[in-house]
Amino acid sequence: MTIFEAMESRHSVRAYQDKPIPQALVQELSREVAACNAESGLRIQLVTGEKDAFSGLMAHYGKFSGVSNYIALIGRKGPDLDETVGYYGQRLVLKAQMLGLNTCWVAMTMKKGAVKANCKMDKDEKLVCVLSLGYGVNPGKAHKSKAMEALCGPGQKPDWFVKGMQAAMLAPTAMNQQKFQFTLEGSAVKARATGGFYSKVDLGIVKYHFELGAGKENFTWA
Numbered sequence: 064m065t066i067f068e069a070m071e072s073r074h075s076v077r078a079y080q081d082k083p084i085p086q087a088l089v090q091e092l093s094r095e096v097a098a099c100n101a102e103s104g105l106r107i108q109l110v111t112g113e114k115d116a117f118s119g120l121m122a123h124y125g126k127f128s129g130v131s132n133y134i135a136l137i138g139r140k141g142p143d144l145d146e147t148v149g150y151y152g153q154r155l156v157l158k159a160q161m162l163g164l165n166t167c168w169v170a171m172t173m174k175k176g177a178v179k180a181n182c183k184m185d186k187d188e189k190l191v192c193v194l195s196l197g198y199g200v201n202p203g204k205a206h207k208s209k210a211m212e213a214l215c216g217p218g219q220k221p222d223w224f225v226k227g228m229q230a231a232m233l234a235p236t237a238m239n240q241q242k243f244q245f246t247l248e249g250s251a252v253k254a255r256a257t258g259g260f261y262s263k264v265d266l267g268i269v270k271y272h273f274e275l276g277a278g279k280e281n282f283t284w285a
């Protein structure tokens with residue numbers, strides 16, 4: 064599966080089969096986690112065979128079932144933490160999809176205390192979100208998207224920009240709010256969050272998708 068097929072086929076999956084992730088895949092994901100941490104300075108951790116974090120009332124309300132693996136997105140507190148978590152978290156989501164695994168971004172509907180108890184964390188660090196991980200009962204379904212014009216304004220755009228927007232529109236956002244705007248300034252692209260719940264995390268996620276769709280060689284971030 065290519066990374067573009069991964070973007071197309073990825074949907075949030077909240078119900079998982081009782082089937083462990085094979086060791087070879089755990090190792091491959093661990094390598095990707097290590098690469099993300101080395102590049103970003105985050106302290107992302109993969110936790111397998113742990114049912115506590117998704118066993119409470121919150122997880123039940125959130126319609127989660129069978130979750131026994133997750134990726135904890137942890138990093139040092141600071142103004143850029145949320146966006147960085149979004150960017151690298153989504154890299155891991157697409158990697159998992161390419162390995163045949165399903166995921167869901169989770170900010171609220173799990174037990175943060177249980178996640179923290181299973182991770183290493185310093186006082187100046189924060190658990191921002193978790194990615195549930197495993198073999199889904201089903202592959203999920205595509206979200207409804209705002210129109211492209213609503214996310215980048217009207218008017219003719221270069222082909223690479225349109226491809227970037229198409230990729231961004233496939234990206235997950237908290238409660239599917241899609242509170243982001245892309246604008247083209249020459250060959251530079253400005254991306255901003257327009258407010259809302261976890262919209263800085265969303266911004267990192269959509270920027271990662273935009274780069275993949277548009278091709279990094281075609282533009283710079285303004």
Ligand SMILES: Cc1cc2nc3c(=O)[nH]c(=O)nc-3n(C[C@H](O)[C@H](O)[C@H](O)COP(=O)(O)O)c2cc1C
Nearest residue numbers: 074075168169170171172206235236237238239264
């Ligand atoms: C930052 C972030 C936080 C999220 N938090 C939760 C959550 O706490 N519980 C939940 O069930 N889904 C959560 N989601 C999943 C979104 O509801 C989902 O991504 C969105 O509806 C789009 O659907 P899709 O992922 O299938 O494309 C979160 C998504 C993001 C990006």
